[in-house]
Amino acid sequence: MSEGIRDKVVILGMGCTRFGERWDDSPEDLAVEAFTECLEDAQIEKKDLQASWLGSHIDEINIGKGGNFLGLALKLPLIPVTRVENFCASGTESFRGACYGVASGAYDIALAFGIEKLKDTGYGGLPDSPAFGQMQAAIGPNATAPGMFAQLATAYSARYNIPMERVKEAMAHVSWKSHQNGAKNPRAYLRKPIPIEQIMGAPMIAYPLGLFDCCGVCDGAACAIVTTPEIAKKVKPNEDIVKVKALQISVSSGEEALYTDWDGAGMLTTQTASSKAYEEAGIKDPRKEISMMEVHDCFSITELATMEDLRISEPGKGPDDVLDGFYDLDGQIPCQPDGGLKCFGHPIAASGLRMIYEMYSQLLGRWPEDRAVKDPKFGLTHNLGGVPNQNVCSIAILGRE
Amino acid sequence: MVGIRSYGGYVPRCRINRMIIFGSMGWLNPANIMNSQGEKAVANFDEDSVTMATAAAADCVTGFDRGDIGGVYFASTTASYKERLCANLVAGALAVDESTRTADFAGGLKAGTTALLAALDAVGAGNANNIVVSTADCRLGKMGSVQELMFGDGAGSVMVGDKDVIAEFKGSFSTGHDFVDHFRGSEAKYDRQWEERWIRDIGFGQFVPEAINGLCEKCGVAPADFAKIIYPCYYGGARKKINKTLGFEPEKVQDNMQAVIGDCGTAQPLMMLAKALEEAKPGDKLLVVSYGSGCDALYFEVTDNITKLAPRRSITGSLTKRADLDNYLKYLVWRHMVPADTGLRGEEQKWTRWTLQWRTRKTILGMEASRCTKCGTQQFPPQRICVNPECGAIDEMERVVVSDKGGKVFSFTSDMLAASANPPAMYGSVDINGGGRYVFDFTDCAIDDLAVGKAVEFSFRIKYYDAMRDITNYFWKAVPVAEEAE
Numbered sequence: 079m080s081e082g083i084r085d086k087v088v089i090l091g092m093g094c095t096r097f098g099e100r101w102d103d104s105p106e107d108l109a110v111e112a113f114t115e116c117l118e119d120a121q122i123e124k125k126d127l128q129a130s131w132l133g134s135h136i137d138e139i140n141i142g143k144g145g146n147f148l149g150l151a152l153k154l155p156l157i158p159v160t161r162v163e164n165f166c167a168s169g170t171e172s173f174r175g176a177c178y179g180v181a182s183g184a185y186d187i188a189l190a191f192g193i194e195k196l197k198d199t200g201y202g203g204l205p206d207s208p209a210f211g212q213m214q215a216a217i218g219p220n221a222t223a224p225g226m227f228a229q230l231a232t233a234y235s236a237r238y239n240i241p242m243e244r245v246k247e248a249m250a251h252v253s254w255k256s257h258q259n260g261a262k263n264p265r266a267y268l269r270k271p272i273p274i275e276q277i278m279g280a281p282m283i284a285y286p287l288g289l290f291d292c293c294g295v296c297d298g299a300a301c302a303i304v305t306t307p308e309i310a311k312k313v314k315p316n317e318d319i320v321k322v323k324a325l326q327i328s329v330s331s332g333e334e335a336l337y338t339d340w341d342g343a344g345m346l347t348t349q350t351a352s353s354k355a356y357e358e359a360g361i362k363d364p365r366k367e368i369s370m371m372e373v374h375d376c377f378s379i380t381e382l383a384t385m386e387d388l389r390i391s392e393p394g395k396g397p398d399d400v401l402d403g404f405y406d407l408d409g410q411i412p413c414q415p416d417g418g419l420k421c422f423g424h425p426i427a428a429s430g431l432r433m434i435y436e437m438y439s440q441l442l443g444r445w446p447e448d449r450a451v452k453d454p455k456f457g458l459t460h461n462l463g464g465v466p467n468q469n470v471c472s473i474a475i476l477g478r479e
Numbered sequence: 480m481v482g483i484r485s486y487g488g489y490v491p492r493c494r495i496n497r498m499i500i501f502g503s504m505g506w507l508n509p510a511n512i513m514n515s516q517g518e519k520a521v522a523n524f525d526e527d528s529v530t531m532a533t534a535a536a537a538d539c540v541t542g543f544d545r546g547d548i549g550g551v552y553f554a555s556t557t558a559s560y561k562e563r564l565c566a567n568l569v570a571g572a573l574a575v576d577e578s579t580r581t582a583d584f585a586g587g588l589k590a591g592t593t594a595l596l597a598a599l600d601a602v603g604a605g606n607a608n609n610i611v612v613s614t615a616d617c618r619l620g621k622m623g624s625v626q627e628l629m630f631g632d633g634a635g636s637v638m639v640g641d642k643d644v645i646a647e648f649k650g651s652f653s654t655g656h657d658f659v660d661h662f663r664g665s666e667a668k669y670d671r672q673w674e675e676r677w678i679r680d681i682g683f684g685q686f687v688p689e690a691i692n693g694l695c696e697k698c699g700v701a702p703a704d705f706a707k708i709i710y711p712c713y714y715g716g717a718r719k720k721i722n723k724t725l726g727f728e729p730e731k732v733q734d735n736m737q738a739v740i741g742d743c744g745t746a747q748p749l750m751m752l753a754k755a756l757e758e759a760k761p762g763d764k765l766l767v768v769s770y771g772s773g774c775d776a777l778y779f780e781v782t783d784n785i786t787k788l789a790p791r792r793s794i795t796g797s798l799t800k801r802a803d804l805d806n807y808l809k810y811l812v813w814r815h816m817v818p819a820d821t822g823l824r825g826e827e828q829k830w831t832r833w834t835l836q837w838r839t840r841k842t843i844l845g846m847e848a849s850r851c852t853k854c855g856t857q858q859f860p861p862q863r864i865c866v867n868p869e870c871g872a873i874d875e876m877e878r879v880v881v882s883d884k885g886g887k888v889f890s891f892t893s894d895m896l897a898a899s900a901n902p903p904a905m906y907g908s909v910d911i912n913g914g915g916r917y918v919f920d921f922t923d924c925a926i927d928d929l930a931v932g933k934a935v936e937f938s939f940r941i942k943y944y945d946a947m948r949d950i951t952n953y954f955w956k957a958v959p960v961a962e963e964a965e
Contacts, residue, residue, distance in 0.1 A: 201824055202896075203896055206824050206827040207827075208830075212830075213835060215829075215830070216831075216839070216952070217954050219907075219918045219919060219920045220897050220906065220920055221918065224892075224896055225893075225894035225897060228894070229890035229891060229892050229907055229908060232891055232907070232931055233889065233890040235931075236890075281895075282893075282895060282903075283895055284892045284893065284894040284895065285893045285926060286892075287892075331866075332862070333866060335916065336862070336866045336915060336916055336917065337856070337866045337867060337868070338889075338916050342889060467908065467918070
């Protein structure tokens, strides 16, 4: 009988760069920036690292394939670097690899790294690539990420018979809230509060998603050093420690893309991974027990649907909670306290670790009062890679002792 | 009895008023005001002769078992490939068995009727049966040219067989003349023509009567015996003269649809024939003449079977499905006549993997799905393991063609970010009738035509064009259709 990951691994230190259009910075610059902070926070030396996992998504304009980038950039002492790629879950996958490496007893201290250098693409949004293989490139639609996620909104509106105007209003609040939060964060990419009217009136990108319904892809890196609770206690005898409570991944089975039972209004993978994560973490009622979240708001509709997939909001009631301010920074469960993908930015494989970084920092009470979540117990992170009908979802739950 | 068993036609949805073209280019050639009446049919940005011929052929085989098709002939002077048999694309899209005779006919504009004659001969000789002949053209004139105004895009198709024919083949007469009124060299994109008075007086004025007289003499009939005379000629004066010379009563001369479609080259005779067959009565004698590098004249007699033919869209149905193309520059961009910036995203490489295209041809061209024999779930593209989570049977699939099944919109969007020559790119999940769901591009529609639950039909289209390698690649798209009354 599997026991899960709960309380077997702790975070010793973390680092996260400022996200954004880092035109003048190379991937090496980003890696060194995140790593320096992380190593200092962990209070260990580079030679103490025994293994590392590296997440990166886009090969062609980023750091290339394999793990060599990290070994070279950080001058790691010939330790394993395992590159993982699983769409937007790549960062959390690298964290999961490092945690499992420690939990297995194979390593005492491991590094999880996520990096993406996207602003060498030459145009906005993600670079066009046959991400789902050559067959899909041959017969799949002429689609982009916003267009694939926009369909969540048309299906959601039809599924719950909620007029598109109401869905749009809720989506606008989702983005408004993230802009409010991001504006307070010195490391966020977009740091400007945007009035609701401007969000609602923005040019259409992919119906019904307007400009402010879409997150900004950008450059960034984030990392974590993980170890056992025993080693952490020795390294940091007088400090609070953040423990890993749950790590779950779920990948689409084709049921959503090819079968006709899926309602199209939420992600089966998120529903599956979060249920397993709650069980792993010992959470019975997520709406009562989760203190805060960083979820995959690649588009406002994704966040809206995710609130229901995570069973925080009732099916069809996400818009009510959103518009009630339930997920605002001063609401019951603050969602995207750091600004989320929307405003902190979305360098694909760095995002999962950036979310964990925010939960970790909040749990340790490191942020100034204006963006601190009060007395958090459990923090949840969520990534959704791919598109709603064909994706990978990762969930991590972190908590204090 | 050998003859035509069925017919079909296709006119693209977009029509451009000729005055819009003249309004942009009349300054270059003011005399073109004479050619600027009416509108012409324009292939959508994702259409070409192969897709239009496929649409006409699919229309033609309405109500017939595609398993009975014994040949597919494609005729066009605007095929997307010089080497790669386009008839195989049409046959693939019809999901015809691969042990079927396929051939492309090209060169002169009479190639459409030459393909028809070849089919009649093959069936007559007992070497093949139920040959689908599909013709299409999408010819280009230079900006400001006469041809730009006169040419239209469209397709016509007939199926030739020896059983239950709706029009019996009674005879033919052909001429071949190296009369270069129009030509395109092997690398040319645009039509070139010689002096119009010569084309009118010698080309149409002599060759069409020559073919008709030749046929009448050969078959022992008189021009007056025919209920409908079908021949292409967009010179109004020349038509009048021909009709007068041969004694044709005006109502017996099939309209060339110049005012609503334009001259469709190789497809023109078969499109006019399809239109004539829509209204033909048993006993009608039909005379079909093509023109271009000579003439083919064919004589048919309509049988009682025409009353039993399943209803079809044909030319008349296609003509009612229309949308104004009110922008001349859009037309130029769609035909790759002027360079347009679709953004850096539009410059990303489109790789066509021929090995993949080969092994999945029945999925890509034929839109074949699989159906689980254990639980009955239909799924597209075909799967080895049943996608029904309650089933999961392995390798228990049978193949089923779904291109003619249609479906319903499950979710949709219109995307301004995707690179397209006709933004916004519209696409969404479609529930295929009978089972299965896939995300398809939508075409021939506006965003307002899309709604969850809206009925769609599938249309074979250009998926993308790879300019670097000159590859036109095809797949099926979804087209919203008017709801049937419940």
